[in-house]
Amino acid sequence: MPFTIESIREHFPVLHQEVHGKPLIYLDNAATTQKPKQVLEALNSYYANDNANIHRGAHALADRATRKYENTRTMVGDFINAKEEAEIIFTKGTTESINLVASTFGRKFIQKGDEVIISTMEHHSNIVPWQMLCEANGAVLRVIPISESGEIIFDEFEKLLSPRTKLVSIVHASNSLGTINPVKAIINRAHAVGAKVLLDGAQSTSHLEIDVQDLDCDFLAFSAHKLYGPTGLGVLYGKREILEQMPPYQGGGEMIKEVTFAKTTYNEIPFKFEAGTPNIADVIAFGEALNFISGLTKPLIKAHEDSLLAYAVELTSKIKGFIPIGTAKEKVSVLSFNINGMHPFDVGVMLDAKGIAVRTGHHCTQPLMQRFGIEGTVRASFAVYNTKSEVEKFAESVERIAKIKNK
Amino acid sequence: MSTIQEVQDEIISEFEILGDDKESTIYYIMELGDGLPEFPEAERVDENIIKGCQSKVWLTAHEVDGRVIFEADSNTDITKGLISLLVRVLSGRKPMEISNADLYFIDKIGMGNIIGSQRSNGLASMIKQMKFYALAFQAKQNA
Numbered sequence: 001m002p003f004t005i006e007s008i009r010e011h012f013p014v015l016h017q018e019v020h021g022k023p024l025i026y027l028d029n030a031a032t033t034q035k036p037k038q039v040l041e042a043l044n045s046y047y048a049n050d051n052a053n054i055h056r057g058a059h060a061l062a063d064r065a066t067r068k069y070e071n072t073r074t075m076v077g078d079f080i081n082a083k084e085e086a087e088i089i090f091t092k093g094t095t096e097s098i099n100l101v102a103s104t105f106g107r108k109f110i111q112k113g114d115e116v117i118i119s120t121m122e123h124h125s126n127i128v129p130w131q132m133l134c135e136a137n138g139a140v141l142r143v144i145p146i147s148e149s150g151e152i153i154f155d156e157f158e159k160l161l162s163p164r165t166k167l168v169s170i171v172h173a174s175n176s177l178g179t180i181n182p183v184k185a186i187i188n189r190a191h192a193v194g195a196k197v198l199l200d201g202a203q204s205t206s207h208l209e210i211d212v213q214d215l216d217c218d219f220l221a222f223s224a225h226k227l228y229g230p231t232g233l234g235v236l237y238g239k240r241e242i243l244e245q246m247p248p249y250q251g252g253g254e255m256i257k258e259v260t261f262a263k264t265t266y267n268e269i270p271f272k273f274e275a276g277t278p279n280i281a282d283v284i285a286f287g288e289a290l291n292f293i294s295g296l297t298k299p300l301i302k303a304h305e306d307s308l309l310a311y312a313v314e315l316t317s318k319i320k321g322f323i324p325i326g327t328a329k330e331k332v333s334v335l336s337f338n339i340n341g342m343h344p345f346d347v348g349v350m351l352d353a354k355g356i357a358v359r360t361g362h363h364c365t366q367p368l369m370q371r372f373g374i375e376g377t378v379r380a381s382f383a384v385y386n387t388k389s390e391v392e393k394f395a396e397s398v399e400r401i402a403k404i405k406n407k
Numbered sequence: 408m409s410t411i412q413e414v415q416d417e418i419i420s421e422f423e424i425l426g427d428d429k430e431s432t433i434y435y436i437m438e439l440g441d442g443l444p445e446f447p448e449a450e451r452v453d454e455n456i457i458k459g460c461q462s463k464v465w466l467t468a469h470e471v472d473g474r475v476i477f478e479a480d481s482n483t484d485i486t487k488g489l490i491s492l493l494v495r496v497l498s499g500r501k502p503m504e505i506s507n508a509d510l511y512f513i514d515k516i517g518m519g520n521i522i523g524s525q526r527s528n529g530l531a532s533m534i535k536q537m538k539f540y541a542l543a544f545q546a547k548q549n550a
């Protein structure tokens with residue numbers, strides 16, 4: 001596939017429309033990315049040609065569906081360089097992946113008085129499951145503070161580590177700030193005290209090359225829908241030796257080896273954690289999203305997104321009353337900001353009137369907003385199909401809006 | 408004083424002038440908010456916040472000579488503009504007029520389209536609260 005943005009945009013039907021009479025400029029990619037035609041066609045083709053329940057059937061369709069489903073598992077394994085595909089568990093999304101770890105690994109390995117470390121910039125889905133666990137078993141939640149630029153304070157993290165630390169669960173790239181955390185160093189230091197590390201990769205997997213073996217993370221959670229794939233589907237990667245020691249998550253079909261009323265034995269990983277008929281169609285279509293990404297290659301995607309972010313930062317930095325939130329050195333393509341004297345919601349609605357889709361509010365990171373003493377931000381986030389001219393229109397519109405209160 | 412219906416029709420024709428252009432509609436709504444009387448600082452307390460609004464809305468109601476006077480404010484300009492319309496239609500009227508009011512102007516000016524469905528819910532809670540105050544004053548007057 002040649003890397004011209006116009007040819008990439010051709011793959012995304014949804015981008016070619018007007019909203020409020022203006023061409024759509026979609027800058028809400030951190031919430032969810034749009035889906036290329038290949039993904040849409042795979043969804044359709046699965047239901048049109050292959051629909052069957054997987055794993056148990058003796059017939060041709062079941063076999064075809066099973067092979068395609070398992071093929072995506074292999075592709076996901078390659079995508080993050082897992083040692084083996086059995087370490088890839090399909091879930092509903094990042095949220096369920098984290099909850100799975102909290103309720104299985106957490107219940108078994110985290111006891112009263114043990115500690116779980118998270119950071120100030122976590123998404124609610126990487127806060128609440130740990131609060132629930134701590135409430136249930138008397139473990140303690142510790143929070144790494146962050147600097148004004150939105151970077152974790154590494155010294156403070158090191159101070160929190162102790163033999164009581166059982167798990168460090170941290171976002172790889174922040175959805176509200178864009179900050180890329182120094183996860184390799186974090187994993188190193190956590191392992192030194194015997195703690196395991198879960199990475200919330202919801203925002204990082206679409207931008208950064210991920211090698212779970214090189215990172216040596218114990219778990220990685222991410223969502224297909226932020227990776228040009230379908231909604232309601234996610235992945236939990238876990239190291240085999242840990243997954244094998246974890247009790248099952250939900251009980252039901254697929255996850256068992258043998259059921260008698262006296263005793264049930266559980267299936268091997270990954271099936272032990274995939275109770276019930278899974279999201280077959282979306283898993284298969286997700287394979288096409290991964291093909292799309294690997295066709296472009298992550299370094300090219302990242303280079304393009306970085307240049308859009310840099311351009312947006314350059315243009316908006318000249319705007320009177322523009323207040324960037326999150327100015328870390330290492331960032332994914334997220335630009336969070338406020339306009340002096342204006343509520344983020346007002347800014348969002350005015351941008352929408354220009355056909356520009358952004359997100360406003362706390363972005364499911366209320367404690368982070370409290371840290372900055374703000375109610376929320378306006379967030380523009382760029383994906384591979386966004387263009388320089390879209391960035392220009394965005395910046396022009398923000399400038400016009402900012403002028404209302406910043407003459 | 409014009410009737411509730413007359414004020415609503417006035418608003419509808421003002422919005423008709425703006426036409427379909429979402430941008431000018433929004434700028435207009437934001438300007439309307441500026442016309443709302445200064446909200447008393449002493450009333451800016453949690454008890455006066457309306458639940459169901461994503462942005463914050465404060466609302467108070469007082470009875471003066473058998474009529475209900477509403478005062479309201481919001482931390483977002485667009486919401487403030489929208490509530491100024493509600494105040495314009497409903498404030499200064501008899502409790503029964505308010506509780507019986509059919510607020511058709513909201514649909515007619517395409518409010519849902521302007522602010523999105525989530526905000527529309529917030530607006531609905533605002534109206535519910537205004538009618539609730541009116542009913543309370545009505546009950547008191549009848550007692």
Ligand SMILES: Cc1ncc(COP(=O)(O)O)c(C=O)c1O
Nearest residue numbers: 093094095123125175200202223
């Ligand atoms: C950093 C981060 N973590 C977790 C999530 C939750 O993902 P999902 O809603 O797909 O489960 C998101 C999505 O908004 C996110 O950005």
